Amino acid sequence: MKQYKDFAFIYDELMNEVDYDGWVKYIEDIIKSENVKVQNILELACGTGNMTIPLTKKNYDIAAIDISEEMLSVAREKAEKEGVELVLLQQDLAELDFDIPNLDCILCACDGFNYITYDDDLEHVFKKSYELLKKDGLFIFDISSFYKLSTILGNNMYGENREEIAYMWQNYFDEEENLVEMELAFFIKDEDGKFERFEEVHQQRAYTQEEIIDLLKVAGFEHIKTYADFTFESPSGEDERIFFVCKKVL
Ligand SMILES: C[S@@+](CC[C@H](N)C(=O)[O-])C[C@H]1O[C@@H](n2cnc3c(N)ncnc32)[C@H](O)[C@@H]1O
CATH class of the missing domain: 3.40.50.150 (Vaccinia Virus protein VP39)
Incomplete structure (x- = not known):
């Protein structure tokens, strides 16, 4: 991952x-x-x-x-x-x-x-x-906390659009394993003013x-x-x- x-x-x-x-x-x-x-x-x-x-x-x-x-x-x-x-x-x-x-x-x-x-x-x-x-x-x-990962992050989507960086963050909460998977997509402005995209997938366990x-x-x-x-x-x-x-x- x-x-x-x-x-x-x-x-x-x-x-x-x-x-x-x-x-x-x-x-x-x-x-x-x-x-x-x-x-x-x-x-x-x-x-x-x-x-x-x-x-x-x-x-x-x-x-x-x-x-x-x-x-x-x-x-x-x-x-x-x-x-x-x-x-x-x-x-x-x-x-x-x-x-x-x-x-x-x-x-x-x-x-x-x-x-x-x-x-x-x-x-x-x-x-x-x-x-x-x-x-x-x-x-x-x-x-x-379990509450934060399961309910606040849960299956929700977040995003932010700043001057130099924008990101989208989609969460999926697995209720059987108590795992939240976070799909993160980032857009970073380069020197020419173009946005470069990269992605990561993070996984956290709700204990x-x-x-x-x-x-x-x-x-x-x-x-x-x-x-x-x-x-x-x-x-x-x-x-x-x-x-x-x-x-x-x-
Ligand atoms: C949210 S960041 C916190 C970083 C720092 N403690 C802070 O307060 O800014 C979580 C950190 O956990 C590290 N991490 C995740 N899984 C790890 C593992 N299995 N072993 C060691 N570090 C790990 C990540 O690389 C990342 O740097």
């Missing part, structure tokens, strides 16, 4: 309204609330480094992983421009293989885990994360909060909290993003 290939080079432009500084602050607020000292972080599905770069600037030691060479190349280019050194690894999380243990924190921001569509693969990521964390280490991630908690427990996590949409409130059922905060308590 073609995911995050050509799209990588316009990802940041399409995400320009996302408040990544606020996101970093929220993650730091969570860390503070858990009373854990965090110095090193393993970031999963880091994409173009929108969390990796600001966190590195705040002096955390980060290694970051993503499957897409294109997303990583954008991250590398941005880091170079900003004079920041990143440790980036290309890997499929379904085969996550990292062997520096005693980590303070493992982070996955902006629904990277929804791209892991099989239970067994997500269980592998959770087990490996548990194994890699130090005692009291934190595993923090968010998912797009319920209970399914995620069950897999986390299988992996060994006992101390699990869930928060709705950048708050410290419990999810209510109609939240779009659910944050999971897990502590490795031995």
